[in-house]
Amino acid sequence: MAGLTTLNVNGKALTLEIDGDTPLLWALRDHLKLTGTKFGCGAAYFGACTVFVAGSPVRSCSMPVSEVGAAEITTIEGVSGREAAAVQRAWIARDVPQCGYCQSGQIMSAVALLKAKPMPNDADVDEAMNGNLCRCATYQRIRDAIHEAARDLQRG
Amino acid sequence: MRLLVPSIALALLAATAVTVAQPANDAARSVALFREAGKVFESPRCLNCHPVGDRPTQTDSMRPHVPLVVRGTAGNGPPSLPCSTCHHAANYDAANVPGHPGWRLAPESMGWQGRSLGEICRQLKDPALNGGRDLPALLKHVSEDGLVGWAWSPGMGRTPAPGTQAEFGKVVGAWIDSGAHCPGD
Numbered sequence: 001m002a003g004l005t006t007l008n009v010n011g012k013a014l015t016l017e018i019d020g021d022t023p024l025l026w027a028l029r030d031h032l033k034l035t036g037t038k039f040g041c042g043a044a045y046f047g048a049c050t051v052f053v054a055g056s057p058v059r060s061c062s063m064p065v066s067e068v069g070a071a072e073i074t075t076i077e078g079v080s081g082r083e084a085a086a087v088q089r090a091w092i093a094r095d096v097p098q099c100g101y102c103q104s105g106q107i108m109s110a111v112a113l114l115k116a117k118p119m120p121n122d123a124d125v126d127e128a129m130n131g132n133l134c135r136c137a138t139y140q141r142i143r144d145a146i147h148e149a150a151r152d153l154q155r156g
Numbered sequence: 157m158r159l160l161v162p163s164i165a166l167a168l169l170a171a172t173a174v175t176v177a178q179p180a181n182d183a184a185r186s187v188a189l190f191r192e193a194g195k196v197f198e199s200p201r202c203l204n205c206h207p208v209g210d211r212p213t214q215t216d217s218m219r220p221h222v223p224l225v226v227r228g229t230a231g232n233g234p235p236s237l238p239c240s241t242c243h244h245a246a247n248y249d250a251a252n253v254p255g256h257p258g259w260r261l262a263p264e265s266m267g268w269q270g271r272s273l274g275e276i277c278r279q280l281k282d283p284a285l286n287g288g289r290d291l292p293a294l295l296k297h298v299s300e301d302g303l304v305g306w307a308w309s310p311g312m313g314r315t316p317a318p319g320t321q322a323e324f325g326k327v328v329g330a331w332i333d334s335g336a337h338c339p340g341d
Binding site for chain 2: 023063113
């Protein structure tokens with residue numbers, strides 16, 4: 001049953017009328033019009049719907065709104081900080097996206113990786129990014145861009 | 157497949173009059189009780205997260221987990237892709253993703269996939285492998301732990317472990333009381 005729920009999204013407290021069992025993804029896209037977060041599969045396989053909840057990467061299709069509580073949600077529209085800036089630069093420099101549909105999820109996962117492991121090796125990148133599928137298969141460019149972002153962060 | 161409580165297992169639990177199902181001696185009865193409990197230990201609901209190695213399996217067919225995920229240092233995935241990325245506090249049928257607050261793999265020392273029931277039994281009894289548990293602590297774990305209990309409430313499309321957690325606890329308790337003998341295989 002729909003009721004009023006307040007979500008803390010990208011630094012703002014936003015109240016919406018929604019059924020608590022609704023996936024967070026649809027609260028973001030349909031109710032709050034934050035359409036940068038994409039629907040991939042609805043079953044947590046694809047990773048296009050990745051956002052941060054309380055700073056950790058979460059597939060927003062597999063989390064009901066009722067479970068979010070007061071936790072801070074960060075979407076692709078609101079992600080910021082050194083790692084996000086470095087990833088953005090590297091993504092542009094390496095021309096990573098092809099069709100681009102999965103890229104918001106790829107970027108959120110890449111930022112999460114660099115926050116957890118500032119200088120990842122190839123195995124670390126694969127471990128972190130395995131849950132993000134790219135139908136255009138730009139995996140090599142994604143990996144290269146993450147390494148470039150890591151080097152950028154090391155340089156300060 | 158249902159855990160045999162009541163039926164053969166109750167006959168095994170009753171250490172009184174001899175019945176046709178009663179094994180010939182206490183050790184045989186103990187092994188029979190463990191084989192009964194083994195229907196749970198060897199259920200896909202348990203084995204999927206007790207892999208030998210770094211990767212869990214999933215579904216009743218125990219296929220490799222999709223996407224490819226790894227154990228990480230604490231069994232809950234690497235920091236960049238923890239289990240909690242997809243698995244949240246409860247089963248979520250809208251996405252067909254199972255969940256529990258403590259979602260993680262069993263320790264590597266408790267890997268069961270591909271092992272015989274006797275090997276699983278000896279692992280379970282060894283405090284060096286089972287997280288430092290003596291037999292009463294092991295019984296408490298299997299009888300009361302919430303993540304163990306998830307096996308009987310696994311959500312849409314997943315076959316629950318046989319029986320109930322309470323019945324499972326009774327069978328494991330009876331196995332411990334009978335000397336906690338392991339199958340020889």
